[in-house]
Amino acid sequence: MKQLKELNVPMVSDYDIGFKVIGTCNSLVCILHYSFNQSCCLSLWNPTTMQTKKILEPQNSALLPYKVPPNCLIGFYFNQYVNDYEVVRIHSFEDIDSACLDDSLSKVSVVRVEKYSLRSGLWREIECYGPSVTVNGILFWTENCVTLEEKRTLFWIAMEVSEKINHEVIIYFNFNHTKIGKIECPFKSKYCSEVYKKVAVYNDSLALLICSENKCMEQCLDLWVFHDNYEDFQCWSKVFTIGVFSRLEHPVGIWKDEVLMATPEVLHCGSGIIALLHGYDFVSRFSYNVFNYVENYVPF
Known part of the structure; x- marks a missing residue:
């Protein structure tokens, strides 16, 4: 079990007020920086070498x-x-x-x-x-x-x-x-309202996590997988449903083909607790994403 730590993304200007991780690839992280003067910009960052390149x-x-x-x-x-x-x-x-x-x-x-x-x-x-x-x-x-x-x-x-x-x-x-x-996207259920959708990768296929809420304010999570192995045939199939879960529990994404969920205290999946979240206001964040990162000391 691990304790999560905050990733200190370097600022690229004196006007930075926040950032969004666009994606990771090998040792590089692509970041969108938001600023007060609306001059938002992109950068590439290697957390291992601490190199930053403004795009x-x-x-x-x-x-x-x-x-x-x-x-x-x-x-x-x-x-x-x-x-x-x-x-x-x-x-x-x-x-x-x-x-x-x-x-x-x-x-x-x-x-x-x-x-x-x-x-x-x-x-x-x-x-x-x-x-x-x-x-x-x-x-x-x-x-x-x-x-x-x-x-x-x-x-x-x-x-x-x-x-x-x-x-x-x-x-x-x-x-x-x-x-x-x-x-x-898959058709919506007439019995539930969708809270949000998130694209993911499951078993090397495009997947879609759909969080829904019923009339009793109970939430559940559906995992859909997209099939396009044949040129003229494409469809979605529902793999499974997780729920009902509390509003204090938030789906984060898919990691090693398991759905990650977060509470105010822990990050967990079906096989157990992944990490502790003590001291982090994690579940109040607007968006949650999972990225893979590989350490590399080679400069870019």
Whole structure:
């Protein structure tokens, strides 16, 4: 059993007021820094060597006003084919040339992608292959990002927001084939209201944790797994349900194919207690995520 300790993320400016971990890859952590003057920025950090590299923004980019969540999706990964660490940013823009046939939707947006290369230190807008992806309304990032290394694909939960409809979907980006796509979430139960969703990896497959609450204010957690082994056949299947659990207990994510839960005192899973949380206001946090990190003293 371990005692968790706080990770002291270095500031990149005197105006930093908080941060969000975008993702980890090998020994590097990609961090989004929030600041008082709204000049949010990204950085790469090696906690082992304490090296930090601020990612400079592109000059005169049409995508620049949409550079931080929730106005874009951000992911971090290692591209082994070019031996480079890359950050990808996905934006949505209203498509004024597309007519929307459904009266319930006010506008259609197109998706554009830009990528940062650690090796070159530059951003560039990239063209994705395959059918173009459109969203109903504007795309907003609502939760975490996960990577399926075997499929070379990143996944986000995002919200399609229009004047009349808010609709959650999963957006994916395959960095091997430079392809972007959209996956619908499982149907909602009419007997429960969803508290939140979280994408995860379970048995090397895309998974979805859905926390729901019934009319008696009792909460449970469903684990869904996405199947896409065949090109023309894709579906979700429910693996199991955890619950009913107290509101003082919060799902954190999946680690070693077990669902992690947190109380004010401990972090635990089905096999037992993982770590003590004494002294940490952990369960009052807005978001919980699980990241893997590998120590490496090699400078970047």
